[in-house]
Amino acid sequence: MDLHTNRTAWDKTLSESETPKYQSLQENIACDVLIIGGGMGGALSARELAHRGINVVLVEKSKIGQGSSVANTGLLQYTNDKMMTSCINTFGEQNGVLFYRLCQQAMEYLIDIAPTLPIDAQLIPRSSLYYASNPEDVPALKEEYDNLKRFGFEAEYWDAEEIAKRFSFEKAGGLYTHGDAEVNPYRFIHALMADAMNHGAQLYEGVEITSHVADDTGVTCYAGNIEIRARTVIYATGYATQEMKKERGAFLETTYAIMTNPVESWDGWHEQSMVWETTRPYLYMRTTADNRIVVGGLDEPFTDPEWRDVRMVKQSQKLLEEVQTLFPNVGELSIDYAWAAVFGSSRDGLPYIGGHPDYPHSYFVEGYGGNGTVYSAIAAQLLADTITGIERPELELFGLTRTTKPSPATVDDIVV
Secondary structure, three states: OOOEEEEOOHHHHOOOOOOOOOEOOOOOEEEEEEEEOOOHHHHHHHHHHHHOOOOEEEEEOOOOOOOHHHHOOOEEOOOOOOOHHHHHHHHOHHHHHHHHHHHHHHHHHHHHHHHHOOOOOOOEEEEEEEEOOOHHHHHHHHHHHHHHHHOOOOEEEEEHHHHHHHOOOOOOEEEEEEEEEEOOHHHHHHHHHHHHHHOOOEEEEOOOOOEEEEEOOEEEEEEOOEEEEEEEEEEOOHHHHHHOOOOOOEEEEEEEEEEEOOOOOOOOOHHHOEEEEOOOOOOEEEEOOOOOEEEEEEEEEOOOHHHHHHHHHHHHHHHHHHHHHHOHHHOOOOEEEEEEEEEEEEOOOOOEEEEEOOEEEEEEEEOOOOOHHHHHHHHHHHHHHHHOOOOOHHHHHHOOOOOOOOOOOOHHHOOO
């Protein structure tokens, strides 16, 4: 599957000399855990398992960090495309709050580990403004604020006057949340991989797993004539897993993004916070470590690459016009990078994490949705615990064959 098109910006921010050197696999090997996939899900899982002393091997069929992750726009938030109020209405209070707590704790985890990595991931803590696209959306935002505060999440509700004091645009209301971050996803992946290797993980590029055979004690995976024997396999292959299982799990869309030239002023952009809106499909904006603006959105049904290339020109211009309208004081803006990418969402708004009855001794990491990196951090911790013998009933919430309303343990019973 062609996951992205045209020029993404992130891979230009890490020089060849800074990029870790990954091996090619030339002989049969054995390990405790084999991770298939060199994107964000694989990187976070490899780093977490390696830190626990597990013998980890990771293989990527092409180049590490060059799949959908290089098209990631790098907004990290505990809030979600599906508001907590909606999660409560769909899954019940216990599970809806549990999901948001796991996301919040995953954010804390990401912010905590970033400074310890051997490569600067350009992860910068930020707050987020989630504004009402239309006045009719204000009651839902107020209800969301009430629920967030009721369950201990750090958030503020700002009315039109409060927003106008801080931003160069006017909106009827918005939620201002804390504990989020922006990140350079490409640097972050390689930083995680480098850290994993420093703790004993073996990482290989150009290794495509073409078949596997499970038995009572593990799985043998085959890459051409090479065998990899593992007690446990983690499939972190992103949207490619859609082709593996009978349950597709997610629907795919095309999303668009641009990165502007560097700007000289943040007048009218409070705290360089991340900005997004209530309408669907929504627009979102963030700044970067080198003072650029990333704008994304305008999602539409998944199309073939040729049509996507044609659409990208028009959609990129729309994105530029949107940021110019909201932030007229930052100065003259132009598009330095523009790209389109495959974006997947699950039907119920949750990622898929865990085992599958057709794949013994195996787990899947499918971080579908706008918070893929946060979901991958949740998966890394849940699966690392499970593999090392710590029971994590939260996995039922994200089960690959889950029902509409899963029922794991109560919120008060569960600590990440």
